[in-house]
Amino acid sequence: MSEYFGNIKTGAVTIATGMGITLKHFFNAMHRKGDAGVDEPGYFGQVDGLCTLQYPREVIPTPKNGRYRLYNNIEDCIGCGQCDRACPISCISIETIKVAADDLALCGKTSDGQQKKFWLPVFDIDVAKCMTCGMCTTVCPTECLVHTPVSDFSEFDRSNFIYHFGNLSRLEAEAKRRKNSELQAKAQAEKEKKAAEALKQSNGGESGESN
Ligand code: SF4
Ligand code: SF4
Structure with missing residues (x-):
């Protein structure tokens, strides 16, 4: 019989303890953590208070050295x-x-x-x-x-x-590419012209020597 009442007592104490913790958090959650919101230094270090953010009106600040977009x-x-x-x-x-x-x-x-x-x-x-x-x-x-x-x-x-x-x-990109192609073609033509002139001069020199 004493065990029976002992178990009832243990149950009641357990429920009372649990409800005490629940009520403590319930009343803590009736006010916000700090006054300045998430921008307040040490905001996340505070144990008591409502921690749910009203996103997107409130957002967790990103760290200065964070890697984002x-x-x-x-x-x-x-x-x-x-x-x-x-x-x-x-x-x-x-x-x-x-x-x-x-x-x-x-x-x-x-x-x-x-x-x-x-x-x-x-x-x-x-x-x-x-x-x-x-x-x-x-x-x-x-x-x-x-x-x-x-x-x-x-x-x-x-x-x-x-x-x-x-x-x-x-x-603009097409115009730049066209310009580069024209410049390349011009440079190539000049190179070929110089090569042809050099060949002509060398041929003239050879024919002069042979005469
Ligand atoms: S672009 Fe590529 S290398 Fe740069 S952060 Fe993104 S995944 Fe990394
Ligand atoms: S292409 Fe531009 S952005 Fe990419 S590494 Fe070079 S300078 Fe930096």
């Missing part, structure tokens, strides 16, 4: 392609066009004074595939390719995840 400051990109080669999943696509000698000033220099030698009609990053490993940003010699703190960028259309950073339109 990529951005290429194309003004500083020299088109070296190192990021593309370093990417383990090939989510960077680059196309370059050599800058003609009379276009070098127009193409400009990077912010550290390096002459840019390539136009970049295509510099695309498929951010849906990107796993933000940071290998591309690590090898970038001009540090123009960087991670931003933006971590939330959902889209309805998959194609919107391909970010375009190129610095030429399709028509």
Whole structure:
């Protein structure tokens, strides 16, 4: 009989203890952690208070050294392609066009004074595939390719995840390619002309010697 009442007592104490803990959390959750919200230093160190965020009105701040969505400051990109080669999943696509000698000033220099030698009609990053490993940003010699703190960028259309950073339109790229082809053809013609003149001179010299 005493065991019977002992078990009832143990059950009652257990329920009371459990309810005490539940009620403590219930009343704690009636106020927010801190006053300044998630921006408050030590917010996540606070034990008491409601921790549910009212997303998207409130978001967890991203750390300053976090690796999130990529951005290429194309003004500083020299088109070296190192990021593309370093990417383990090939989510960077680059196309370059050599800058003609009379276009070098127009193409400009990077912010550290390096002459840019390539136009970049295509510099695309498929951010849906990107796993933000940071290998591309690590090898970038001009540090123009960087991670931003933006971590939330959902889209309805998959194609919107391909970010375009190129610095030429399709028509401009066609014009630059045409110009390069014409310059190459001109240089080739001059080379052939010089070779023909040299051959003619050497033939004339030989015939003069033989006379
Ligand atoms: S962060 Fe990694 S996965 Fe993303 S583009 Fe750079 S190298 Fe590729
Ligand atoms: S490594 Fe940097 S400079 Fe080179 S192509 Fe990539 S983003 Fe441009």
